[in-house]
Amino acid sequence: MTTMTQASVREFKMPDVGEGLTEAEILKWYxxxxxxxxDGQVVCEVETAKAAVELPIPYDGVVRDLHFPEGTTVDVGTSIIAVDVSGGTAATGTAATGTAAAAEAPAAAPTAAAPAEEKKSVGSGRQPVLVGYGVATSSTKRRPRKGPEVAVAQASTALRTELNGHAPVAADTPRPLAKPPVRKLAKDLGVDLTTVTPSGPDGVITREDVHAAVAPPAPEPVTAPAVSVPPAPVSAYEAARETRIPIKGVRKATAQAMIGSAFTAPHVTEFVTVDVTRTMKLVEELKQDKEFAGLRVNPLLLIAKALLAAIRRNPDINASWDETAQEIVLKHYVNLGIAAATPRGLIVPNIKDAHAKTLPQLAESLGELVSTAREGKTSPAAMQAGTVTITNVGVFGVDTGTPILNPGESAILAVGSIKLQPWVHKGKVKPRQVTTLALSFDHRLVDGELGSKVLADVAAILEQPKRLITWA
Known part of the structure; x- marks a missing residue:
């Protein structure tokens, strides 16, 4: 069996890769x-409640043990891998036994010289070494010898037990107060006086106290046992028709967050249908622009820019509700969240300081956000501190929806599918590109007037994109 010295083995513990995370699932060992x-080599990939994260090892060495298999959920702070950092191979078999024997040799040596050594230390003014704190330590325990002193101590103990009716009390435990007849009664009844609650004056144990100690306890009220209905047996036919998936990771965190948001913030949702024909033409023009070469240009880019412009015109919508401090926190920055569907569930990474980005910079950030999310490499930091979110349900062919706020945010904009529809344009019915927007907001922070202004501004920009210039 392989053995390792404790000093050469480093235990790498599951870190908190986000803020306040308590557990993570080991997805894959590398x-x-x-x-x-x-040092710095990625050893495994874990999934937290926010994202999948690769964990690097912080030192050099040889892997000795993986404490958990893939698919196991591990609490933060629990060791997941052991690494031998000694740089050599561990001792095995006889060599290990010999080392252990050598380590125990000093403790097994005769101790007859100990008193003389102690006197020498005291006489020379040095502090004597206390028993158990010497240089060499050992786990070897010796059986105490039975000499005359031991025999006398045992006889004294037996005599005190006979007289008191109970085993001797430790030196630091006060001796129970009781008269000799009461002690005799306790002995006859087999009662330990140290466990009896005294009721007499000055804490003296009475005969009634002893009898109460041996009285049977009052019967507990009988309650009807809870009726447990066992689940109906599942046949092979039924099992083949269902698949059960454990709720964990991103999906579990999303469910908890949505429940908390839905039942904490009073949601209001408003809708507007808008002609986005000019926006779609601008998208095609930007795709041919050299400044956007290699960048992702789509309607979402201009919708994001329109929302940022609306927030700039109506800054009070960019806020959060601090229940603990009973304060409304106005944000002077916009971390724009973009809801992204991934194989592990819906996540909402955000573009930091989106309000300060130019249109090409915003396009670049959107492209990086989407590609990172699809690869499952979004970091927990990228999903923290969002202020406002956009969710594009139109990519699924859906007209619109009533989105639920991301926890801690005041508003979320849902974008429906863009379809060619008959629309009255310049007094005539013409086919136009039309979409429906839905804005949900926290009614504690945002009243109907503010929410309507923001939604109307977004719609006006998408109808006339040149307003991005005039409203800048």
Whole structure:
């Protein structure tokens, strides 16, 4: 069996890769026992309640043990991998036994010289070494010898037990107060006086106290046992028709967040249908612009820019509700969240300081956000501190919806599908590109007037994109 010295083995614990996370699931191990690892090397991928994250090892060494298999959910702070950082191989078999024996040798040596050594230390003015705190330590325990002193102590103990009716009390425990007849009664009834609650004056144990100690306890009220209805047996036919998926990771966190948001913030949703024909033409023009070469240009880019412009015109919508401090927190920055559907569930990473980005910079940030989310590499930091969110349900062919606020935010804009529809344009019915927008907001922070202004501004920009210039 392989053995390792404690000093050469480092235990790598599951870190908190986000703020306040308590657990993570091990998705995949990239190493196995016996592999050599270096500082900064990724050893595994874990999924937290926010995202999938790769964990690097912080030191060099050889992997000795993986404490948990893939698919296991582990609490933060629990060791997940052991690494031997000694740089050599561990001792095995006889060599390990010999080392252990050598370590125990000093403790097994005769101790007859100990008193003389102690006197020498005291005489020379040095502090004597206390028992158990010497340089060499050992777990070896010796059986105490039975000498005359031991025999006398045992006889004294037996005599006190016979007289008191109970085992001797430790030196630091006060002796129970009781008269000899009461002690005799306690002995006859097998009652330990140290466990009896005294009721006499000055804490003296009475005969009634002893009898009460041996009285049977009052019967507990009988309650009807809870009726547990066992689940109906599932046949092979039924099992083949269902699949059960454990609720964990991103999906579990999303469910908890949505429940908390839906039942904490009073939601109001408003809708507007808008002609976005000019916006769609601008998208096609920007795709041919050299400044946008290699960048993702789509309607979402201009919708995001329109929302940022509306927030600039109506800054009070960019706020949060601090229940603990009973304050409304106005944000002077916009971290724009973009809801992204991934194989692990819906996540909402955000573009930091989106309000300060130019249109090409915003396009670049959107492209990076989407590609990172699809690869499952979104970091927890990218999903924290969002202020306002956009969710594009139109990519699924849906006209619109009533989105639920991302926790801690005041508004979320849902964008429906863009369809060619008959529309009255310049007094005539013409086919136009039309979409429906839905804005949900926290009615504690945003009243109907403010919410309507923001939604109307977004719609006006999408109908006439040149307003992005005049309203800048």
């Amino acid at each position: 190493v196995k026992p016996g592999d050599t690892v270096t």
